[in-house]
Amino acid sequence: MPWTNSPHALIFMIVKKKEFLISLGENIKCYRKETGLSQESFAYKVGLDRSYYGSIERGERNISIITLLKISTALEVNINSLIPTK
Numbered sequence: 001m002p003w004t005n006s007p008h009a010l011i012f013m014i015v016k017k018k019e020f021l022i023s024l025g026e027n028i029k030c031y032r033k034e035t036g037l038s039q040e041s042f043a044y045k046v047g048l049d050r051s052y053y054g055s056i057e058r059g060e061r062n063i064s065i066i067t068l069l070k071i072s073t074a075l076e077v078n079i080n081s082l083i084p085t086k
Contacts, residue, residue, distance in 0.1 A: 017062070021062060022059030023084035024056075025058055025060075027082045029057040031081070031082070032075065046070050046071055
């Protein structure tokens with residue numbers, strides 16, 4: 001498609017990526033709150049720095065699949081439950 005090389009396509013991809021990361025962070029936060037753990041306690045359980053973990057919940061980090069797997073394992077949920085569907 002010719003428009004895929006346009007500046008508009010790049011902006012669209014950046015916006016969609018940000019929306020995805022924010023939704024992912026919100027999903028993770030929701031499940032963490034169900035555990036009753038604070039961000040600090042949960043970050044320790046997962047083996048992440050508290051401020052880094054907080055930035056994940058705020059959608060500020062593009063985390064690796066390994067980090068996502070660690071989080072889903074600690075939450076005892078399927079990794080697919082964390083990934084936004086829209």
